[in-house]
Each structure stands twice: as C-alpha cells, then as structure tokens.
Amino acid sequence: MPLHVLVLGGTTEARRLAESLVAADGIRVTSSLAGRVARPRLPPGEVRVGGFGGTEGLAEWLRAHHVDAVIDATHPFAGTISFNAASAAAAVHVPLLALRRPGWVPVEGDRWHIADSLAGAAGLLPELGSRAFLTTGRMGLAAFAGLDLWFLMRSVDAPGTPCPARMEVLLDRGPFTLEGERELIRLHRVDVLVTKDSGGDATAPKLAAARAAGIPVVVVRRPPVPPGVPVAGTLEEALALLRHLTGPWF
Numbered sequence: 001m002p003l004h005v006l007v008l009g010g011t012t013e014a015r016r017l018a019e020s021l022v023a024a025d026g027i028r029v030t031s032s033l034a035g036r037v038a039r040p041r042l043p044p045g046e047v048r049v050g051g052f053g054g055t056e057g058l059a060e061w062l063r064a065h066h067v068d069a070v071i072d073a074t075h076p077f078a079g080t081i082s083f084n085a086a087s088a089a090a091a092v093h094v095p096l097l098a099l100r101r102p103g104w105v106p107v108e109g110d111r112w113h114i115a116d117s118l119a120g121a122a123g124l125l126p127e128l129g130s131r132a133f134l135t136t137g138r139m140g141l142a143a144f145a146g147l148d149l150w151f152l153m154r155s156v157d158a159p160g161t162p163c164p165a166r167m168e169v170l171l172d173r174g175p176f177t178l179e180g181e182r183e184l185i186r187l188h189r190v191d192v193l194v195t196k197d198s199g200g201d202a203t204a205p206k207l208a209a210a211r212a213a214g215i216p217v218v219v220v221r222r223p224p225v226p227p228g229v230p231v232a233g234t235l236e237e238a239l240a241l242l243r244h245l246t247g248p249w250f
C-alpha cells in the first residue's frame, strides 16, 4: 500500500511539494484546495476542492481516506485550517507537519510599521499616507472599508463588499517584477504600501519598490503555527521531516 499523504494547499509551495511527492515511489498524494480562486493552478496527483466541514469533517476525511500523514502547506495567514488540521490530526493520530516559507526581514532603508491584524493595519494608515497600495487580498477588505483614503487594491479575483469607497481594483496574480511594482507606485502616486508578511520571492518586489520610492510599508504579522506542530521552511526540510515522521519510503 502506498503512503497516502494529504497536502493542504493553495500555495506555490504546496504545488511544488505535490510535484516532488508524485515523483517519489510509494506515495499517493491528495492535494486539498479551499476553492476560493476561480481558476486555480492545479497540482499533479489527486485533487479535492472545498472545505471539510471543520475539525470533525477533516478528522473524518483522514479516517475515511486512510491518510498516513498530513502536510499543512497552506498560506501563512490561513490560520483556521492550520488549527483544524492540528486538532484533526491529533484526534485520529496521523502525523502532521507544516511547510511555511520564512517571513520577510526588513533591510536598511525600509520604513516598516508592524501590525498584528488587518484592523491594526487600517488603524495605522491615516497617519502614514493618503494613497495606499493594498495587497492583503480581497477577503479582509472590510477592515479598510471605513477609511477615507484612496486605495489601489490588487487581488487574483474581484473583491466583494464591504470595501473602501475610493478604490481602484487591479486583478493580477504574481510573480511580480521590481520594474512593474515601481511603475505602479509611480503611476498611481502611491504613498503607503500594505502587505501581509507572506514571505517568498513571488511578491517580494513590492517591498524593494517601496524602499526605492521611500514610502512606508504596513506589514501585518503572521498568526502563529499551532503549538506542537513541527515546521519546515523549505521543500527539502518538509520531505526530510515527512520521512522522519513516517519512516523511510524512498
């Protein structure tokens, strides 16, 4: 029987992980996507889409599909599914590890302001600028809805309401280039950038562009990984941890 690994995905890292696992002998991979993005880039292997129905639903899914290990490779800000995974995996005694790309680190010239939440970021904005480049995703827009600032809001899919009254929407998906980000800041006369500490290379050029333009950046801190869950920072570390937790399989 191959080892059945469930990859909780929705990130580039999760797709790459699925590629590596599919290429390894003796592994059956199922990737799980939340179903938020209209046309997601699908990983190889089996794919299921949509919520499990909370912790109990996920635990039941793990049992019913004879899952041998779970890798939580969701976005660092997808806090609910990570906590559900920790509870469900513990309940059915299935090993779990998290793959989290490292967070960004400020360098000389950066003018970062750290916020603990989107609401915290919104609270800082009026002091920092009047034309904000908002890159925190379409789901948390309500936090900025009450602000009398102009926003350039970039997301993969179109946002719903509530949202800020003065907002231009830019539908795009990374990776982004430094030249492109600098041009956006210049063209729209952006004077403050808002971002989650997502980490990774694909969306990092906005930080360099903000530094070059001398504008402040509001960085929303990540939620913690659930206690007791081992964390890998790279694909290689994740594979080594998986091998450690499940025994040798390649």
Ligand code: NAP
Binding pocket: 008, 009, 010, 011, 032, 033, 034, 036, 049, 050, 051, 052, 053, 054, 055, 057, 058, 073, 074, 075, 077, 078, 079, 080, 081, 082, 084, 136, 137, 139, 196
């Ligand atoms: P979340 O708040 O942690 O999860 C909310 C609910 O969505 C979960 O309780 C679960 O529903 C379902 N869900 C989330 N991820 C799932 C997955 N991989 N497979 C199946 N169900 C999933 O998550 P979120 O912040 O809305 O993010 C949703 C997805 O988008 C994640 O897979 C994440 O990797 C990706 N993503 C998130 C962000 C971000 O900034 N948050 C950015 C880029 C990509 P049930 O309780 O019904 O199981």
